[in-house]
Amino acid sequence: MEATGVCSICGKAGILYPCSMCGARACRDCITLRGVCKPCMGGRTMTIDDFRNKGLDSK
Numbered sequence: 001m002e003a004t005g006v007c008s009i010c011g012k013a014g015i016l017y018p019c020s021m022c023g024a025r026a027c028r029d030c031i032t033l034r035g036v037c038k039p040c041m042g043g044r045t046m047t048i049d050d051f052r053n054k055g056l057d058s059k
């Protein structure tokens with residue numbers, strides 16, 4: 001289930017996803033496709049938004 005609140009990484013309010021590594025609550029800008037927050041992944045992994053944007057850009 002999704003939960004709303006304030007992102008632990010960037011401080012933005014919205015839907016949050018729990019990091020499977022550190023347990024931080026990250027927004028979709030800060031959670032990666034693997035369910036791990038950007039700080040845990042070193043900040044260089046595609047986010048859910050990046051993935052969706054790539055899909056839309058292919059039109």
Ligand SMILES: [Zn+2]
Pocket residue numbers: 007008009010011012026027028029030
């Ligand atoms: Zn965030």
Ligand SMILES: [Zn+2]
Pocket residue numbers: 019020021022023024036037038039040
């Ligand atoms: Zn994390």
